[in-house]
Amino acid sequence: MVVNAVTVVDPAADTEAHGFAEFRHTLADALTVEYEQILGRFGLQDHAPSLYSGRYFRSRLAHQVAGGDSQTLLDRCKALEMMHTATLVHDDVIDKAVLRRNLPTIAHLQGPDEALLIGNMIATRAITIVASASEPMTTDFLDAYDRVNTAQERELRYRGVLDKTEEQYYQICRGKTSAMLELAFLIGAAENGPDDGHEHLLLAIREVGIAFQVIDDVEDLVAWLEGAEIDRSKRAQFDIELGNYTLPVIVALDAASGDKTERSLDDVDKQTWLDAIETTFKVAFRHLETAEAEVDRARKKAETPLVVQRVDAWSKRVSDALHTKKLDSVVRDFMHDGEDDD
Template identity: 35%
Template sequence: MATVSPATSGGTAPGLDPTHRSGSRAAGLAFAPVAAEIAEAERIFDSTLAPHRGPFGPLIEHLKHYRGKRLRPALLLLTAKAVGKITPAHHALAAAMEMIHTATLVHDDVLDEAEMRRHAPTVNAGWGNKVSILLGDMLFTHAFHLTSTVDGRACQITGEVTNRVCAGELRQVTERGNLELTEADYFAIIDGKTAALTECCGRLGALYAGASEDVAAKLGNYGRSLGLAFQIADDLLDLVGTEDAAGKTLGTDLEQQKLTLPVIHCLNRLPPTESAKLRDAIRTNAEGLGARVLQALEKTQSIAFAKRRAEELARSAKQELECLPRNECRAILEAIAEWSIRREK
């Protein structure tokens, strides 16, 4: 896991090793209190897809490149352990949340025409768009089947969240090319495409550990604010990150005329004539566009603005954890909020 700032916790939170970068090994170290439970969720994930290894084993095997930080199952399991006891239902739900997340990544790579994710070729780069779409669909259906082994309420909550995720993704696609996109529009998009699933993880973890509806709502709010902060940080990386560090294709937002928070802020802060010229450059994918946008972002201090918004959301996320007793899992959840806005990948 990327280095986590100890500024708000008085040091490194228990179970977090700041010397490791994100990835499966680091995630195991960072989420030590629920490492065994994450392993069980991964076993369920693998066994669910095992029947498909015969007809398309290399494709199923390639999905390991899409399973990096295990953030969503970890959130579900950490919130569960923070309020009560982890049960077999949590293992199934954690696997289902990871399947939904993986499905969205596979589909996102098609939409973004991305060729690399986590330092490996994307599914669409190796097998094409048709296979990628069907694979993502299959992951969605398996996730719903897993939640059906828990109970009807889990299915309902999961159905609601996937509706929000898909609506957020659809809205983002239909807003491509809208160079008048507002901050409110942007937050509506990422609230669906990213924050809905992290919100669901916090809520499900608490509910199935016996927490009250009020506590479950607060932990859902934690997940939502965390997801929003995480997405802003991700959008910043697309502008100022490096592909070697991020391990995935960057620069796709501008190429596809998807406005993100720093660019929206920049366009609104520039003098009207300069703003119009920059919009034209984005619309036509003008030569040297990246450098022009970065120069404008620096002029309007839009990178700093977006970072502040992410930091505000991370603080809001941590405030929601006041409903929890002070324990190791709460400390890790607080540290995850800090890490989400300071990561490099």
């Protein structure tokens, strides 16, 4: 049950064991009401589960940083999830995605015009929630939403650009992935008061977000290289088919033989793909190491050490999950596919 006061819990413990499961259930119920009201205008109220059935990755972070439940935390997480959902609805329009979370996208069901309108209505409702009663975090929400949209514009601008740089790629990551994670931290941290150490924790979370995105992009590329139909939560073209050249593609193109001014994907051979993927995988873990260093810096300045411990526990949990993916073995299986047929 959600209460008005924050209840401090063991920061190193799994949030599921200390109330996140119940918090998530309450949050899902609140989101159901919001989505059914918006989608009902289009006769799509039965489609609400496709919008609230995500992993609640951001709200989990906010809840863990907060250290417990409050009505304010619930309202802010509801707005956070709705704002994130609005960006996904718009993203599906841009990418012409057919499925998300194993259900048809709104863009596929209703077409791009209504999908854009629904996304706008969800985002507007999110801002309305946080702006109520002179909510002090309204600016933080608007800043995060602006960062996501700016990153989306950059991604569109660089589509099909073969000389896209690593810095341009990171600009997109910092907006599309890290912005909402940083907002989640601010939501949780607000339950504990201001702290000079928060600057370093924000940087740590940004680095974790980048690592998360880099590995996701490696997975997407490996699946494309294998040419396999895999069970993906978002059924659309692969990034490389859309012209969204991610870090492993950038690294591969930089390493490809031939004139750099006339390079193409055809110039990248199998070994170059493998080297690029393994290099990128290592880059992701360097970002996780940078995140750990920022947490250590925060620990030296923090006035609220529990918040640092909670972010550290969250960061390590994400890092452990990313390490278990073991993409190197997947890639090597790809390298050996078809060798007997040569």
